[in-house]
Amino acid sequence: MKLKVEMPASLLKEAKAYARRRGIPLRQVLQEGMRLALDREPRGRRLFRLRDASRNLGPMLVESWPEIRRAIYSGRGE
Secondary structure (H helix, E strand, O other): OOOOOOOOHHHHHHHHHHHHHHOOOHHHHHHHHHHHHHOOOOOOOOOOOOOOOOOOOOOOOOOOHHHHHHHHHOOOOO
């Protein structure tokens, strides 16, 4: 597949020199660069970030789940 890409002349010059030193076509340098960039992230997935939903309940010493529940829901209709 053919593709037209714009890039800084200095980058193209460097890529051509790199290809010449390795004895490979410029096309292969571009393909390898694209593969490296794409392999940085897991494929088909966006990174999941869990939002911080913690609450500051203050210093509490509780001994049972009902006490924890009461503290969490205090002021919310219970």
